Amino acid sequence: MANHHDTHDHHDGAHAHHDEGWFKKYFWSTDHKIIGFQYMFTGMLLALLGAFMAYVFRMQLAFPGQAVPGWGVVSPGQYNMLITNHGSIMIFWVAMPVLIAGFGNYIIPLMIGADDMVFPRLNRLSYQLFFVSVLLLIASLVVQNGGFGGAWTAYPPLSANKDFNLTPLGSSLWLGAVAVEFVAFLLGGINFIVTAMNARAPGMKAFDVPIVVWTIVIASILFMASVGPLVAGAVMLLFDQLLGTSFFNPNRGGDPILWQHLFWFFGHPEVYVVLLPAMGIVAEVMTVFARKKLFAYKTVIYTIVATGVLSFFVWAHHQFVAGIDPRMANVFTVTTVLISIPIAEMCFVYIATLYGGSITLSTPMLWALAFMAEFMLGGVTGIYLGSSGADIFFHDTYFVVAHFHYTFFPIAIIAVMSGITYWFPKMFGRHMNDFWGKVHFWGTIIPFNGIFIPLFVLGAAGEHRRIFDYHSFPHLATPELQSLRIIATVSLVVMLAFQPVFLVNYIVSMFRGPKADKNPWKANTLEWTADSPPPHGNWAELPNCYRGPYEYSVEGRELDYWPQNEKA
Amino acid sequence: MLERFIPAAASYAGDVDQLVWLITFLVGFWFIAAEVMFFWLIFRFRKKDGVKAQYITGKEKHLKQWINVPHGLVLLFDVFIIIAAIRVWVHIKQTLPPADRTVRVTSQQWAWTFQDPGADDSLDTADDVFTTDELHVENNKTYHFRLESKDVLHSFFIPAFRMKQDAVPGRIYTGWFKPTRLGDYDILCAEICGIGHGVMGAKLVVETADQRATWLAAHAPAVDETATDATATDAASTDATSSDSTSAAAGQQ
Secondary structure, three states: OOOOHHHHHHHHHHHHOOOOOOHHHHHOOHHHHHHHHHHHHHHHHHHHHHHHHHHHHHHHHHHHOOOOOEEEEEOOHHHHHHHHHHHHHHHHHHHHHHHHHHHHHHHHHHHHHOOOOOOOHHHHHHHHHHHHHHHHHHHHHHOOOOOOOOOOOOOOOOOOHHHHHOOOHHHHHHHHHHHHHHHHHHHHHHHHHHHHHOOOOOOOOOOOOHHHHHHHHHHHHHHHHHHHHHHHHHHHHHHHHHHHOOOHHHHHHHOOHHHHHHHHHHHHHHHHHHHHHHHHHHHHHHHHHHHHOOOOHHHHHHHHHHHHHHHOOOHHHHOOOOOOOOOHHOOOOHHHHHHHHHHHHHHHHHHHHHHHOEOOOHHHHHHEEEEHHHHHHHHHHHHHHHHHHHHHOOOOOOHHHHHHHHHHHHHHHHHHHHHHHHHHHHHHHHHHOOHHHHHHHHHHHHHHHHHHHHHHHHOOOOOOOOOOOOOOOHHHOOHHHHHHHHHHHHHHHHHHHHHHHHHHHHHHHHHHHHOOOOOOOOOOOHHHHHOOOOOOOOOOOOOOOOOOOOOOOOOOOOOOOOOOOOOO | HHHHHOOOOOOOOHHHHHHHHHHHHHHHHHHEEEEEHHEEEEEEEEOOOOOOOOOOOOOHHHHHHHHHHHHHHHHHHHHHHHHHHHHHHHEEEEOOOOOOEEEEEEEEOOOEEEEOOOOOOOOOOOOOOEEEEEEEEEEOOOEEEEEOOOOOOOOEEHHHHOOEEEEOOOOOOOEEOOOOOOOOEEEEEEOOOOHHHHHEEEEEEEOOOOHHHHHEEEEEOOOOOOOOOHHHHHHOHHEEEEEEEHHHHHOOO
């Protein structure tokens, strides 16, 4: 996958003192910025694949049985493969690499004033493993009998036994891809944690670290602590598939529900692993474009930590009706509903940050504000699902689908767009076009609501998930419900139609955009004191840090910002 | 809210609907309050020439109230939601009222098989009626269901009852429901179970005692004098029996 051609041109001329070969510089690099780009571009390419899959199965749902332009008639097996891989790609191969690995690699050393990651070669290995996982994933889609279709949660016995899932090669390759990918992120995460703890600029105390670095580091800790059971589970499942072991086979003493515990013990913290970095990006962008100090910085840190700790005690809310001891549901209802407190607190702090601000609605700010506005709907609808009594009805309906898209879409698309448009001048030394940025913003946000609000209604009507055609269910095949499905699909097509605006704006601006200076947004954090784009090594002389990251509009100062590296 | 789309047809369906209303009021309040505040602040504090942003650390007591008071209220609202949710859950999933009748529900790729106890109201006897993809229950009677799976995970979902339970191979789950409204409803499989998941539906018929008697008479297996309980149990696992009774059931419709 030759996805890094795009970046090399303007890096070459300016910083030729690292006279490496082209391959070595862009494919074998240990520079955290290049590795960040590798992750980001790979993730963005896979987002296109995931989006195409959504297009195909949404078309099938709106117009069942008709040939989908660009695909053809969708068979039930293909439908299952498409929803399974849409889910796994968007979470494991888009949200994770772009948000954590991409932004984490690019911005952590720059924001803490370091010349690179602490373990640059480990970092390179991390991306290389990730790349292998992408190859395994792609292979799983094209092998004989087709790709895996047992949903991204891969519940056995369906996922474990080829007689049930009918995709012997696809399921094993898919599972292998997931396992390898997690090893890659584990390496990357360890690097983030160690770097942020050890390589900060002189004078940068823990509470002088920008929120986004905190969130990525805590997300990495959550990931590190939760991924072990899942990788172990994946290996056990792989053994069940390939060697005929019976970890999850009830006929020979195994237990299929064990997998669900292993999966969700990882799977729910995973939600916060991607949510926290998104909240971090939004904090950076909101403070800069409101010219405001973050309201109660330490409170945000405490809520991040509290969310992280609580997130380890909520996993079984995915399993209320799975056949676990029903008394467990009571415990997990309490923990799940209580996690609303730190998250709500975080939202209140962000809202309060706007008070007394001087708000510019630039493209990054629009994305950041939209994240808050949309994510809050995703947050409150989670309460329905965390409440065991209501979840009996809502579990595995489209209400769940709408709920988690109202969290994941803001995370993986809206916050990422905010981050990309915000750091673009730093990354490429040029500005993106603001007008087309706004066109893309509105062309994405409005249809987004058009897709998922109808799905809330369908879920309330009892529409269950992962069904390729509702004709078999008289109460779900009514014209009223079908028209909701069509609204959702049409909205999706409109949203996809606006994405080339972004891609063209991105690629053209990379080469032709107006030149950006070091600190175009007049921001405080250290990355804006490096050249745009920063050379290998980031600074000729590493910066010192004298204050916290959000000293905007300080009384008695002429300038409304106060860079962290500026002596008082 | 839910009854706008699907009738509430079981004794506990109304409890779930009330819980959903309660949650909607409580979280709806916060959602609307937060969004209104959010958009108002964006509008009120948009950039104006010559107006500098204020320097607020968030440590000021009178300002911190804006976070602390909502924080406490969210906790209070959470307690209400938790209590209500657990009450409904305990009623539906953790209590088992005495049964008037017990049915066996067997799921497999990709069909539902239902075993009705027949006229003697006792399961695994010679007069049991086996049907595929169609379950007949009598209105206002408490039913226990024994949920099993022959192969992969399935989920027994009756939206009109607000009831859902996964079927796990190797386990027998006993649950209950009490139909309270006559009519035909959908039974869905809510857990992905392979390529036939999208056609794995069944019909639920809630009927009166008289209708049930007529249905039983039309479907009762020819009673063999020599039949023992054991053979009846064996019959449960043979597909031939169940598909026979399906065709009979279809004929009846």
